[in-house]
Amino acid sequence: MSVAETSPGFLDTSVGKKVVMAVTGIVLFGFVTVHMLGNLQAYMGREALNHYAEFLHTMVHGGGIWVFRGVMLAAVVLHGWAALSLTLANRAARPVGYRAQQYRAATFSSRTMRWTGVFLAFFVLYHLMHLTVGTCHPSFDRADPYHNFVTGFQQPLAAAIYVVAQVCLGIHMWHGVWSMTQTLGWSHPRYDTCRKRFAYVMAILVAGVNISFPVAVLAGVIHL
Numbered sequence: 494m495s496v497a498e499t500s501p502g503f504l505d506t507s508v509g510k511k512v513v514m515a516v517t518g519i520v521l522f523g524f525v526t527v528h529m530l531g532n533l534q535a536y537m538g539r540e541a542l543n544h545y546a547e548f549l550h551t552m553v554h555g556g557g558i559w560v561f562r563g564v565m566l567a568a569v570v571l572h573g574w575a576a577l578s579l580t581l582a583n584r585a586a587r588p589v590g591y592r593a594q595q596y597r598a599a600t601f602s603s604r605t606m607r608w609t610g611v612f613l614a615f616f617v618l619y620h621l622m623h624l625t626v627g628t629c630h631p632s633f634d635r636a637d638p639y640h641n642f643v644t645g646f647q648q649p650l651a652a653a654i655y656v657v658a659q660v661c662l663g664i665h666m667w668h669g670v671w672s673m674t675q676t677l678g679w680s681h682p683r684y685d686t687c688r689k690r691f692a693y694v695m696a697i698l699v700a701g702v703n704i705s706f707p708v709a710v711l712a713g714v715i716h717l
């Protein structure tokens with residue numbers, strides 16, 4: 494039997510899977526940050542948000558959004574695959590007795606990541622049906638994303654789902670940014686405070702600004 498047949502490939506190792514999680518995590522982190530900045534245009538009114546949405550749908554002769562969707566889909570699938578296989582591998586290696594308590598403490602954050610991650614996956618499906626396709630929306634108008642935004646968040650249940658999802662996003666990002674910078678080798682006493690602050694600030698910023706959208710609609714600050 495050759496070495497190639499017996500030794501695992503990079504993606505079969507837990508380091509390989511963690512690198513996949515970190516790299517796809519950076520792509521998703523970049524997306525949620527840019528998406529949050531883009532959505533800020535809702536505060537500037539109908540024309541600004543609709544103009545921005547039109548730009549997204551027509552960039553590179555309409556091909557840009559499909560390239561973006563392909564990259565996003567690949568990132569989400571690979572991120573989920575790496576998370577699931579790391580979880581299964583951890584479970585198989587679960588210690589008993591003396592080390593069990595240490596194990597429980599170490600996995601508190603990974604459990605939080607797992608549940609916030611699963612919730613976010615369901616949220617993204619709901620969000621696409623709500624504001625992109627319109628199947629979960631009370632009065633969807635394909636030509637008017639601003640109208641969809643405002644009337645969508647005027648429903649308290651939908652607004653509440655978004656708020657809970659953004660809290661999950663904040664927790665997920667906070668731990669995710671911290672772990673991915675560790676996986677990529679940026680863990681050093683000199684940078685650790687900086688890494689920690691960056692993770693906190695970005696998580697609170699993205700989740701906080703996103704929460705402000707449904708709240709602003711319900712408070713009548715953003716209106717038709």
Ligand code: HEM
Nearest residue numbers: 525528532546562617620624625638642655662703704706
């Ligand atoms: C309160 C927070 C959010 C608001 C107000 C919001 C708003 C929107 C709007 C208006 C669209 C439709 C754009 C259009 O097609 O005209 C959209 C699309 C999308 N959003 Fe969000 N979003 C929020 C949070 C998120 C989060 C947290 C994620 C991911 C974790 C996300 C992922 C997406 C994706 C993947 C699309 C589809 C883009 C496409 O392929 O057309 N959004 N969002």
